[in-house]
Amino acid sequence: MTQEYSAGRYYPGELLREDRMPHIWCPGCGMGSILHGFLNGLHQSGLPLDKVAIVSGIGCAGRVAGYVKLDSFHTTHGRAIPFATGLKLANPELKVIVFSGDGDLVSIGGNHFIHAARRNMDLTVILVNNFTYGMTGGQFGPTTPLDARTATSRYGSYEPTFNVPNLAEASGAVYIARWTALHLRQMEQSFTEALHKKGFSLVEVISPCPTLYGRMNRQPRGLDQMKYYQQNSIIQHGADTRTVGIELNGKITVGKFIDIERPAYTDIKTRVYEKAFAPKPAAPAKTTAEASSK
């Protein structure tokens, strides 16, 4: 494939299935910008493209698998991480990327999410958080902020919310960053770092959903939500993840929260098997001097 450049800058047209455009995402949705940022980050990481696989689940973010010219798979609801785990175990050379939404990864797939983080599976997880179940009509989910109005919580959501970076840290992820759809260059850099990180790396990207979430919460256009991110985002690298929870119309703490080293699943497995199946040292043979002395 030839690399495309646009006025001196890289343009990811080679990685995008332009025959499937225009895509299904609503006007004002942040998914397109995030996909563009991801493809730029993938280009910057310099990974060989035939060793990269994208797995996505169900939902708006799950459509990414169909729009990229890479090995990709669109799995059943919530099962993106189990599929990616199997892919990684079967072919450890692959760089497996999970691209999915909050409803898929921390709601129905929440159990898989925490266990992949606990095992420190060598996956890069990109979690697009739009605070609602976008594709099914805007029901409230585990990431909907308290008091936010949605299609199924007309008077405000009354369920306490998951703090995704804290959940991932407590489960054992080695790289956690959060950006909004507005922080395009920072997002690109985080994607590159996450792709090079060995272990469970998570990049949470907060994305506008004007059609279903924003319209109910006085931000009827994607532009309004982007302006809200511009005015209310606080970049705080290394912030304590217990303090980065999201409140309705509150400040959003973004940045790179966690970047630590921990042995990855495949490394531990190799060590254990090498120890168990190492050839036993042969019994020392008698020397000729010992044999002749007897």
Added chain:
Amino acid sequence: MKYWRKPLDQDHLKTQHYQVDLITDRCKGCGLCIEFCPRHVLAESAEFNRKGYHPIYAVNDDCLNCGLCELMCPEFAIRIVQREGAPARE
């Protein structure tokens, strides 16, 4: 542009010029590029495209190729190209 004094290298330095190349039928009129363009190059046109949205157009020639609209456009509709006859970028 107004300067408080004439720059010493004004004679031989030339600003390079770029223009926005838009795939009109992909534009969904979200307005992100119009709002966040630092040089206020883009605006919404009164015409309709094939999907019934108002696509954007360039209102002036101030584009300096920062690439923000290209990166931000959720529809992959914007490319920035060098304007005809302008010197190539090094």
